[in-house]
Structures are given as structure tokens and as C-alpha cells.
Amino acid sequence: MKIYKFLSLFFIACTLFSLSSCSSHDDDEMQDATPGNLQLKFENGFNNLGDIVLNQTTQTSSNGQKHQFSTLKYIISNITLIDEHGNEFKYHNNDPDKGAFIIDQAEAVAGINYINLTEIPKNNYKKIKLGLGISQNAYLIGQEGQGIFWQKAKTSGMAWSWAAGYVFTKLEGKYGTSAPTNEFMNHCGNMGNTSANNTPDLYREITLDLPTTARVTKEITPSIHILADLNQYLSGQTALTLDNTNDMAMGSSQHLVNVTDNIVKMFKVDHVHND
Numbered sequence: 001m002k003i004y005k006f007l008s009l010f011f012i013a014c015t016l017f018s019l020s021s022c023s024s025h026d027d028d029e030m031q032d033a034t035p036g037n038l039q040l041k042f043e044n045g046f047n048n049l050g051d052i053v054l055n056q057t058t059q060t061s062s063n064g065q066k067h068q069f070s071t072l073k074y075i076i077s078n079i080t081l082i083d084e085h086g087n088e089f090k091y092h093n094n095d096p097d098k099g100a101f102i103i104d105q106a107e108a109v110a111g112i113n114y115i116n117l118t119e120i121p122k123n124n125y126k127k128i129k130l131g132l133g134i135s136q137n138a139y140l141i142g143q144e145g146q147g148i149f150w151q152k153a154k155t156s157g158m159a160w161s162w163a164a165g166y167v168f169t170k171l172e173g174k175y176g177t178s179a180p181t182n183e184f185m186n187h188c189g190n191m192g193n194t195s196a197n198n199t200p201d202l203y204r205e206i207t208l209d210l211p212t213t214a215r216v217t218k219e220i221t222p223s224i225h226i227l228a229d230l231n232q233y234l235s236g237q238t239a240l241t242l243d244n245t246n247d248m249a250m251g252s253s254q255h256l257v258n259v260t261d262n263i264v265k266m267f268k269v270d271h272v273h274n275d
């Protein structure tokens, strides 16, 4: 009789313990599930020369051309965070008013451009996906659906007429053999509706591994520090030479397709700050 009483008490105690530990565990998860924030840092440089100072830092390309930038801007959109199980969190994808940003080297603070993202689900993120430019899905929503970002892009010189669309990447500066003396401008971007116009689609997506997991919580705002190596522009997978056929190029000509395919390879996550 005693042993039964003992066993039943033991059973009740175990049940109570597991119930209470289970419910307190749930409470913790509920509290911790509060979204947090995430910061992206973009640092534009020539990887062997350090940060780019506009009108100053001069690099020599693999084809032997000296060049420097006076303008260096690009559009980042469709930011997607990928967790340790491969699940994706899409940050206002195909909604430029909330999810597209202009990186402008003229606005860099101590060499760094910042993008601050809010309302990020608490999670451990292992990869980040970036869109370079504005996707056709976003553009084809129409001008009314992205009035705020369109105005921003116009003000920043990152847009042509609505029919032509956005400038995805804007590179301007000087180049030359012995010294950078000739002006160049390479403005890459889609010609409006690319399938209707039968022109190349220059929008690109780039997936980058994070060397350290970004742990977003309501207390921790990780900062993902991205280096962009502009050596890829003229010295990338297709070595490019600037001359009078391509030094004043705007749109999506073959030269600008090559520029785009070179610079999509310039991004890498150097490190992640979890603090």
C-alpha cells in the first residue's frame, strides 16, 4: 500500500514538474520572439589599397589603366536573411519604398555606408541575399507603387525617366594610361520593361555567407560588415578597358552587362558584430 502511495505521489510530482517546466519554457520563447534590428555596413574599397576616397584613391587595372572615382553609387534591394535551417526572411521584397536603399560613397562616414533594418524576426542567420538594382517584379508594380523610393532615386541621380527606369550602378571618374585625365561615366540599369523592350535584365541577386552567425534578438542588433572590392569593376572576371566607345555609357549595352557581371562579385561579408 505504501509503495503505491509513494509511486502515485512521485507520478504527480513528475507531471507537475514537467508541466511547469514546459510552460515556463514557452513563456521564455514568447518573450524572446520579440523582433530585433539588424544593421548592414557597406565599405567600398580596392582591397589592396583600402577605402575609396572619391577623386583621390587611384588604382591601376589589370589592363594597366589608372582610374579613380568621382561618383560611386548603387542600389541594394530585396534583402533576404537565411537562417541555419535554410528558411528565408524577406525584408520588404519587391517593395522599394520600404526595402530599397542607395549606397552613395559621397555619404560614407569614415568609409562606411549604413543600412538599418527594423522588425527582424529573432533568429540565427547564416547567409544574406542582396539584390543589386531593382527587380522587374518591383519595377512593373508601376511608379505609383514606389513613389517614395522613385523620388529618392531621382534626387540622388539614380533614375532616368520612368519609362527608362532606375540607374542600378553609377560609376563616374577619370581614367588614363599614365594618369587619370579622361572622364568616364558608366551608368548601368534596365531599360524599363526589359521583356517588352527586348533588352538585357541587369538586376542581380548575390548570396553571401556570414563568417559568424548573426544572432538577432530584441537586445542584440547584429551588424553585418560587407566589403565591396571595386577592383572587380575593370579587373574582374572580364578584364575591361575604358576607351571612347564605352567611357560614356548609359543603359544596358554589352559593356554595361560586363560591368554588372564583374561587380556582382565584389561583395563579401568580412565579419559580423553581435553586440
Ligand SMILES: [Cu+2]
Pocket (backbone or CB within 6 Å): 041, 225, 271, 273
Ligand atoms: Cu565591422
